[in-house]
Amino acid sequence: MEFSARTKELLAARAGYKCSFRRCQIETGGPTTTIEGTDGRAGIAVAAHIYAASKNGPRPPGERTAEEISDISNGVWMCRNHGTMIDESQSQYPADDVIQMKKVREFAQGLSLHDPDISYFASWIGPRRLDEIVWANLPDLDVEQIRAAVVREGKRCITLTPIPVPPAEFVLKPVSVATRRALPAPKPVVGGATYSRDYRRAVELISTWAESIEVDGVARRGFIRDGHVKLTARDPDTGQLLDASIWTMATVKGIHRFTYSNGEFVRLQVTTHVGPMSNLFWRLKVDVTEGICKTQSTLALVGSISPQTSYEWFERDQFDEYRKVVEKLEEGWEPVGFVSLELGDWAEPDAVHPEPFEIDLKAPIEHIEKSVRNSSKVQLGYELGDQWRMRFHFTPELFNEELTEATIRDASEWLLARRDAAPYPTRGSTEPLVMLNARYAIRLTFRDGNLMFRITPAK
Numbered sequence: 505m506e507f508s509a510r511t512k513e514l515l516a517a518r519a520g521y522k523c524s525f526r527r528c529q530i531e532t533g534g535p536t537t538t539i540e541g542t543d544g545r546a547g548i549a550v551a552a553h554i555y556a557a558s559k560n561g562p563r564p565p566g567e568r569t570a571e572e573i574s575d576i577s578n579g580v581w582m583c584r585n586h587g588t589m590i591d592e593s594q595s596q597y598p599a600d601d602v603i604q605m606k607k608v609r610e611f612a613q614g615l616s617l618h619d620p621d622i623s624y625f626a627s628w629i630g631p632r633r634l635d636e637i638v639w640a641n642l643p644d645l646d647v648e649q650i651r652a653a654v655v656r657e658g659k660r661c662i663t664l665t666p667i668p669v670p671p672a673e674f675v676l677k678p679v680s681v682a683t684r685r686a687l688p689a690p691k692p693v694v695g696g697a698t699y700s701r702d703y704r705r706a707v708e709l710i711s712t713w714a715e716s717i718e719v720d721g722v723a724r725r726g727f728i729r730d731g732h733v734k735l736t737a738r739d740p741d742t743g744q745l746l747d748a749s750i751w752t753m754a755t756v757k758g759i760h761r762f763t764y765s766n767g768e769f770v771r772l773q774v775t776t777h778v779g780p781m782s783n784l785f786w787r788l789k790v791d792v793t794e795g796i797c798k799t800q801s802t803l804a805l806v807g808s809i810s811p812q813t814s815y816e817w818f819e820r821d822q823f824d825e826y827r828k829v830v831e832k833l834e835e836g837w838e839p840v841g842f843v844s845l846e847l848g849d850w851a852e853p854d855a856v857h858p859e860p861f862e863i864d865l866k867a868p869i870e871h872i873e874k875s876v877r878n879s880s881k882v883q884l885g886y887e888l889g890d891q892w893r894m895r896f897h898f899t900p901e902l903f904n905e906e907l908t909e910a911t912i913r914d915a916s917e918w919l920l921a922r923r924d925a926a927p928y929p930t931r932g933s934t935e936p937l938v939m940l941n942a943r944y945a946i947r948l949t950f951r952d953g954n955l956m957f958r959i960t961p962a963k
């Protein structure tokens with residue numbers, strides 16, 4: 505009642521030469537060299553009986569004839585361990601369970617042979633995982649559902665497997681000052697190169713966003729939303745981060761898809777909104793195609809900040825952070841940007857991806873210097889508001905290039921002395937501080953609790 509050689513061969517092939525025992529799926533066949541030195545085959549497997557050949561086992565043959573016992577329908581392909589196991593511990597493996605194992609293995613093997621999607625992705629997830637998916641779909645064995653699960657898991661493997669994750673102790677060490685001085689060219693900046701770190705960050709961000717906005721599945725993640733970024737500066741020599749940062753709105757775009765023909769595609773785009781309290785315009789673009797990650801990350805300074813009055817406390821807090829960042833940029837610190845893990849109009853500044861993106865400062869030095877000059881004038885405006893206990897208005901006249909800080913301080917002192925001396929006027933102004941033309945000039949004026957630089961007739 506042994507199986508014929510032909511039946512054993514059929515059973516092995518139908519199981520894909522893998523053990524059918526649940527969660528085993530070990531390979532049971534392969535090449536070897538015979539003693540004579542010719543090519544041969546090796547394997548450790550058996551064609552086990554579902555219903556035993558002997559009448560005494562817990563899987564007794566019942567009324568089955570000898571022919572039925574040695575028929576292929578009564579065989580299951582197993583590695584030698586599991587073949588022995590189900591034979592020796594028959595009580596633990598009732599016939600129905602063994603039949604189920606055979607059915608799952610052969611069904612899974614059939615799918616990975618005939619279904620192109622399953623065939624492709626099964627090679628990523630492996631036969632054991634494939635069989636588990638089939639087990640999970642018992643008893644219906646809905647091929648559509650099985651395929652969807654295999655493709656979903658396969659893509660996850662493809663996304664994660666080929667990416668070399670940098671070791672935990674990897675630190676981007678900036679070049680030392682001495683080395684940098686010795687270098688003929690400025691140190692290379694982000695752009696065009698392959699950065700596996702940026703790839704990983706981009707995928708992590710898009711995955712987090714996709715989860716939070718519930719885009720279906722892993723395959724087609726693509727959206728444009730409002731988000732937030734945190735811009736700060738980093739000491740290029742020590743890597744130390746500034747403890748101030750600008751928290752600003754941005755438009756974020758995320759695409760992550762995988763196609764059979766073109767492979768993986770990732771695009772992360774972040775563009776900050778320039779507003780009254782930040783003129784920093786960061787444009788980040790991370791593109792992954794054909795296994796190459798290209799990053800463009802640039803910072804420009806657009807226009808000037810424009811706070812309203814010294815009584816807008818929220819603006820003042822934002823300004824303090826802004827000023828510290830811009831001053832460090834002028835000192836040669838490099839800009840870096842953190843991207844928020846949360847999307848939407850509102851987000852916690854702490855909820856950012858912990859690793860910053862490097863940014864290439866594209867602004868000409870004059871723009872940076874002008875932003876620093878303007879921000880020290882804004883700082884002075886806040887000081888005047890405090891000193892006068894009035895609402896200081898940040899009018900465009902304050903930023904007139906000819907109006908120096910020394911002039912501003914002198915003008916303020918002169919006018920304050922008149923306000924605080926009898927007969928205590930409620931309004932007043934200085935002499936012209938900057939002549940705009942023959943007829944108009946800028947003066948410092950106060951009136952009804954408001955203090956500002958204004959254009960007035962020169963006479």
Ligand SMILES: [Zn+2]
Pocket residue numbers: 523524525528529530582583584585586587
């Ligand atoms: Zn096995």
